[in-house]
Amino acid sequence: xxxxxxxxLILFTGLIFIASCESKDPECYQPTVVQAxxxxxxxxxxxxxVQVGNDSNIVIADTIDIFPxxxxxxxxxxxxxxxxxxxxxxxxxxALRILFNYSKDSIRYSFRxxxxxxxxxxxxxxxxxTLHFISNNCGYNYFYSIQKxxxxxxxxxxxxxxxxxxxxxxxxxxxxLYFKRN
Amino acid sequence: xxxxxxxxxxxxxxxxxxRGQSPADSSKIVPGGKDTRNxxxxxxxxxxxxxxxxxxxxxxxxxxxxxxxRIAANIMFPxxxxxxxxxxYLLRNNIYLAAETGFGKGKVDYENLKxxxxxxxxxxxxxxxxxxIVSNKDFDIGFIGLRYGIGPGKRTEATYIIPSIFGTPAxxxxxxxxxxxxxxxxxxxxxxxxWKNFFLGWNAxxxxxxxxxAFKELAPAYIPGFGxxxxxxxxxxxxxxxxxxxxxxx
Numbered sequence: 001x002x003x004x005x006x007x008x009l010i011l012f013t014g015l016i017f018i019a020s021c022e023s024k025d026p027e028c029y030q031p032t033v034v035q036a037x038x039x040x041x042x043x044x045x046x047x048x049x050v051q052v053g054n055d056s057n058i059v060i061a062d063t064i065d066i067f068p069x070x071x072x073x074x075x076x077x078x079x080x081x082x083x084x085x086x087x088x089x090x091x092x093x094x095a096l097r098i099l100f101n102y103s104k105d106s107i108r109y110s111f112r113x114x115x116x117x118x119x120x121x122x123x124x125x126x127x128x129x130t131l132h133f134i135s136n137n138c139g140y141n142y143f144y145s146i147q148k149x150x151x152x153x154x155x156x157x158x159x160x161x162x163x164x165x166x167x168x169x170x171x172x173x174x175x176x177l178y179f180k181r182n
Numbered sequence: 183x184x185x186x187x188x189x190x191x192x193x194x195x196x197x198x199x200x201r202g203q204s205p206a207d208s209s210k211i212v213p214g215g216k217d218t219r220n221x222x223x224x225x226x227x228x229x230x231x232x233x234x235x236x237x238x239x240x241x242x243x244x245x246x247x248x249x250x251x252r253i254a255a256n257i258m259f260p261x262x263x264x265x266x267x268x269x270x271y272l273l274r275n276n277i278y279l280a281a282e283t284g285f286g287k288g289k290v291d292y293e294n295l296k297x298x299x300x301x302x303x304x305x306x307x308x309x310x311x312x313x314x315i316v317s318n319k320d321f322d323i324g325f326i327g328l329r330y331g332i333g334p335g336k337r338t339e340a341t342y343i344i345p346s347i348f349g350t351p352a353x354x355x356x357x358x359x360x361x362x363x364x365x366x367x368x369x370x371x372x373x374x375x376x377w378k379n380f381f382l383g384w385n386a387x388x389x390x391x392x393x394x395x396a397f398k399e400l401a402p403a404y405i406p407g408f409g410x411x412x413x414x415x416x417x418x419x420x421x422x423x424x425x426x427x428x429x430x431x432x
Contacts, residue, residue, distance in 0.1 A: 138294070
């Protein structure tokens with residue numbers, strides 16, 4: 001291997017070395033704040049056609065309960081009993097994302113369907129916090145496991161917990177709250 | 183992606199230049215890449231019985247080197263410190279037994295997480311040169327190789343802070359942990375003899391963590407010899423200066 005090639009190789013090596021320099025460690029791009037997704041629904045009935053028997057051609061009309069999302073103009077939830085006044089609200093939405101306090105095992109919110117409404121319900125969430133490691137750049141945060149939900153019944157009828165694990169997955173519905181049927 | 187292209191181009195240039203070399207003497211390598219440094223070319227009379235060629239003398243080469251890129255990396259990235267030495271021994275047919283060892287330490291010093299770790303490592307494997315040898319004094323190589331790496335280490339107690347919009351942030355600590363990691367490596371590179379017995383060269387490495395479940399919770403940001411502890415694969419480049427000791431072959 002002649003000297004010219006060796007020099008070229010060393011120069012090329014230098015370029016590779018420069019190109020291989022690591023960039024600065026990235027900042028934290030993962031969500032560190034964990035929120036529970038509350039979906040509001042109402043009960044309705046739907047008429048469906050039901051076939052009687054497996055081979056029969058007889059079809060009858062029947063009703064089933066369905067639970068569509070209840071889109072509200074400007075739903076709002078406000079924390080009760082904390083040192084900070086935290087307001088959660090949205091526009092034309094059927095869901096609200098709420099925060100939990102890691103230092104307590106429950107948190108209360110007052111809820112109304114519209115900022116112009118004077119009718120409130122109080123919703124209490126009981127949960128268990130769990131320490132969770134995000135990454136070396138982001139550190140730690142808390143995940144939560146919802147144990148129970150209680151609420152007043154001025155507007156709300158009942159609740160369900162489809163997924164009790166509150167994690168950094170923002171798409172998972174944690175709590176469903178059903179309005180009373182008018 | 184850009185780095186992978188640069189490495190590929192470098193290897194291609196190395197191969198094309200090596201193949202384009204016209205030999206200076208009559209001891210030209212036999213096509214196929216076999217190492218004929220140790221063989222004497224003998225004209226054979228095909229009409230007579232084939233005589234068994236005498237066994238060629240074997241040139242022993244032991245090469246030891248130091249990773250110069252670590253020095254630059256230690257200056258550029260104070261949170262990752264390490265040093266590495268490398269050695270290889272030439273077998274027949276352009277195969278090298280190779281080993282690397284080193285030690286290092288890492289440190290995470292962020293607002294929400296603080297800890298440090300240190301460790302050492304050993305890597306063993308083989309390299310195979312794919313460059314044709316143009317003369318019996320040509321020890322330049324372009325090679326690919328495999329490694330097995332093992333690295334014990336220890337992480338100190340980690341302290342964390344979790345901010346809270348409700349007021350007082352949460353604080354706590356994670357106990358210290360000793361660990362042992364294993365990994366496999368695919369490597370490739372070039373080593374050229376710049377001056378008599380003195381080599382310069384570089385390696386590109388792709389590493390695969392074998393026991394990725396070793397860290398149930400807090401994986402160190404930097405594992406000496408491997409790279410980021412929270413990743414199961416790692417890529418690295420080393421730049422070596424080496425010295426070869428040769429004997430035999432006369």
